[in-house]
Amino acid sequence: MRQSTLFGKTKRENPRDEESQNAILLIRAGFIDKLGAGIYSFLPLGLLVLRKIENIVREEIKAIGGQEILMPALHPKENWEKTNRWAHFDALFKLKGYGEKDYALGATHEEIVSPLATKFVFSYKDLPFYLFQIQTKFRNEPRAKSGLLRCREFLMKDLYSFHTDNADLDNYYEKVIIAYKNIFKKCGLEKNTYLTLASGGSFSKYSHEFQTISQAGEDTIYICQKCHLAINKEIKEENPFCPQCQGKDFKETSAIEVGNIFKLGTKYSAPFDLKYKDEKGEEKTVIMGCYGLGPTRLIGAVAEIFHDDRGLIWPENIAPFKYHLLVLGENEKIQKEADKFYEKMIALGQKVLYDDRKISIGEKFADADLIGLPYRLVISEKTLQQKSLEIKKRHEQKTELIKLNRAINKLK
């Protein structure tokens, strides 16, 4: 894309109403815009990142049998009353519609997916199955000062699994752990993200959170210095010893909860009478699991971790474009060469942001660093004298010249 036509200019100044590093960088670089506390628009660059993360998530969840659906955000009050969460779910937005009808704005979808399943589950032969959606959630957060890490409106991938028995749920739960690890790896967060023990509610001893270590994180986790197990605050407070090796030396650190997985048992199937007939014709309640992951929060986590004082540094898999091509100098011949090279790259299906703007060299370099695409390509009078372009990785200092006639093949 030609940067001269891109909507969402970079800003030299930090926004005045943001404290969090991720929001400051993403706003300055033109990825997002703030509408209100915890409420952001995604501009073209930001939406490209979001779609890439969505596709990574979709691919991995489909690979473990997930079928994609799309459930509504407007939830009838009755559904939330059945599980006793109308009164007790923190941060549920509530509103009235025509005829004084009460709705909740979907903060999660157990109250919708369970009654949906009742319409299609009759026999053990209908189980197991796995439904997921990538959908907008709403939470009436009292504090929303962490940019994309805690929003009042955000995107979530929520997956729900339905089983005849606990063994089948346990088996699928392990598959989800692997899928989540693949997702975080593809998003560049592999090294920083810990599978963390959390309490399991009434049905299971433990659930798990995926916690990405970051000073910006609102959670605290404890890493056992003996066996490297991570546990969350609740678990730590219940038991001063490591649940795995009984060690008592922990490293405390801030972390961002980027995912959580939970064995629900019959907690949300029982209230909706979600039952099946087993092989003997006996009625039994369906066993469920739920698995959350926030694509918008993930962008915030990536921005917190991958940046320097000049701007963002996108992992290649989720960068809005792979290459940032800069043409330096207003000489018509240079422009023409750069145009030609850009058109060739595009014709080959390469993802290139082309800075064709009539602005100073310094501004172009500053913007390239701020936006943070993986590879910066420069075509200038100097590089053309050697029939070359200059290539530099965003997170490295060294530059390299590549002959123009070889560059197309080399950059594949």
Next chain:
Amino acid sequence: MRQSTLFGKTKRENPRDEESQNAILLIRAGFIDKLGAGIYSFLPLGLLVLRKIENIVREEIKAIGGQEILMPALHPKENWEKTNRWAHFDALFKLKGYGEKDYALGATHEEIVSPLATKFVFSYKDLPFYLFQIQTKFRNEPRAKSGLLRCREFLMKDLYSFHTDNADLDNYYEKVIIAYKNIFKKCGLEKNTYLTLASGGSFSKYSHEFQTISQAGEDTIYICQKCHLAINKEIKEENPFCPQCQGKDFKETSAIEVGNIFKLGTKYSAPFDLKYKDEKGEEKTVIMGCYGLGPTRLIGAVAEIFHDDRGLIWPENIAPFKYHLLVLGENEKIQKEADKFYEKMIALGQKVLYDDRKISIGEKFADADLIGLPYRLVISEKTLQQKSLEIKKRHEQKTELIKLNRAINKLK
């Protein structure tokens, strides 16, 4: 996809709480599920259709320069007060958040996109540009009895254009008309859809609606029998003569409004002080246009128009799968041949729903008609005796045998 694993079984009975043909058919065929009046979930088959329509819309809007963004659904009250629509917009859902903050649920996005644009528009050099999103809208509809034709929660493509002057807006407006025509053509609605004159508000004499003729439509349009111009009820009531040829013989018909386009002028730029400096350095107010199109409503319109008494009949471009492969008979050899054929099709990237279920032949045929994929392929003992499969188009009666060893090539 193997139908034995597909979530969303077909239903033999009509749902009891639906009056509209589109909802009845789409629910029975397993495309959607009703959560409440005007609120539906999209099941796997329905979501596949929705994504295809979204991609058609995206492609056409990008082709006329649209840049995709994603704006929030939670709108601060202040934005809607600036345009005086907090009090006067029909069907605006309102709610309170933490700290007694008032929000509207986005019913349209002029109140969001205009202040967003102020952050990036300074000079005439920043214009024109075109922003669109495919996003969930909410409207507190008093009547929501027409299935996907009038929802309280629905998907909308909303495009906004920003110009220095009216001539530029007029020029872009004509481009949008062509893009919309392309979209409706690709969705199979070309013949039934009329570009219809509607009133233009204070800024322009006319706006336009795209109206698809259907008995299920909630609108009424009038087609001039002399020049074939279509006009809506408002225009007809203002003037008994055709605005184009002065004819007075009209055909009255029900229609579904599948799109509308509007020259806004400065109606939403002025309240937000959306200005630019022209070439002389003078401040001027930006001229805007807005262009709506509802992908979920489009599904409803297609279902209303393309069905018979046995079920849906999807236009090929937006069908969830192109082929419905049925294996008939439980003989292991037949099953094996069908499996083999299915695997080959999938390996070639073909979109096939494979009815591998152990149910009666009658049920399989009935489901194929109800779901309504463009081509039904049958492999049975009878077809295998001739080393063939049987192919039939959903909307035709005649069947044809194709030799299995040629079918893969022929079905490309």
